[in-house]
Amino acid sequence: MALADPSEDGYAAVFLMDGIDVARQMRATEFDAFLDGYVGLSDLADTDVRAVFVQMGDDLLVRGLVFFRIYFDEEGRADSHWNIPVESLAQQGSAGPDMGAGPIRLVCRSRCPEKRFRSELWDPDMTPGSNHFQSIRKAVEANHLKYKRKNRGGDEQIPVLRTALGKPDTDIAAREAAAQRNRLAHIIREQRLRIKTLQGAHQDSLAAMQREHRLERQAWQEEKTELERQLQRAKLEASKLKKRLDRRNLQVGELREQLEEIQAVVSDAPAGLEEAAQAEVVLLREQLDRKQRELDGQVRTNHELEKALGDARNQALDEDSLVRQLQEQKVFLVGYHPGVGHLTLPFSDLRKYFDNPTGYAAGKCGLSEPAYRRWLDHYENPVCRAPGKQKGDVCGQPVMRIGQPADFEPGVHDRCEQHAAS
Structure with missing residues (x-):
């Protein structure tokens, strides 16, 4: 412009x-x-x-x-x-x-x-x-x-001699009043302008504060939601652990009841049966002690599981945060497999891919995993796989490599001329 x-x-x-x-x-x-x-x-x-x-x-x-x-x-x-x-x-x-x-x-x-x-x-x-x-x-x-x-010059700047017979004093007073009104009007305009600019600055500052408050509130709400989810998961795990502990306590209670019954029988039994009863009592005490030790071990295991669960949850949050950062930054993960080439992995497929990379690649070729593995063995070592003279051996003669998994036929492309003819 x-x-x-x-x-x-x-x-x-x-x-x-x-x-x-x-x-x-x-x-x-x-x-x-x-x-x-x-x-x-x-x-x-x-x-x-x-x-x-x-x-x-x-x-x-x-x-x-x-x-x-x-x-x-x-x-x-x-x-x-x-x-x-x-x-x-x-x-x-x-x-x-x-x-x-x-x-x-x-x-x-x-x-x-x-x-x-x-x-x-x-x-x-x-x-x-x-x-x-x-x-x-x-x-x-x-x-x-x-x-x-x-410089602007004019006749009004040249001083002239004024006669005493000028305008009356009333004209001078009127001019002074007009000048005073102009000065007041000028001051009022400036003050109105200042008030308006201050109001504008206040509105801008208020809008910025409201925007910052809205963003902070949104962040707090997201953090609160995540903490509520963690709390629900912790409650669920605690409920499962409590049920297992209750079952153990019930077993211990049953063993104690059995012990009390046996002790009652022993006290009422003839003297000849006392030794056998005492042996049974000792055996039950050993079982009770063993169950008590198992219960104590289970309690310790529960505490260790709770700690491991917390660590795993924190690690999962860190991993989710890393994946979220990669996704927000539009960072793509690329894998390479023979017969498929480079694969751009969507974030929704990462777990499926890392669980079974070969099966994932086979799916991209439109083959089952065993069929893809048979072609992969041929691709990495293109030899005749006809059975040899000894058990477990193969012919081993070099054959032409088939570059595409879909074109490979087991029993045809992995046979040399001699075994293909037979």
């Missing part, structure tokens, strides 16, 4: 801002060169820059300002898609601060005459004593761009 520099009405320039300071100045024609991609700014590589389009009169007083954004890519070149009609917007600007030649035409984010360009603009800082308008005014007055200043 071409910018006029200068025009019949004055001059145009573009200021690049750094905070409230003017970091770089250029004429409109120089800015056109950046837009056309002829030159770049390496120090602004990959940066979203806040810039100001400045319209000045030939007296070098600011007439209009457009506060816009422009992105410079990794090579420091201006965004080729940037196409904001800053000159046209400057002509439509609303009244802004007085920068020496009356209220300027101002276009910014909160005062945009065309809403479709609002997101490409930004609001200036209106802090009293140190703001963007003061920095721009100082830069224009310094005139580092060497614009030619035209």
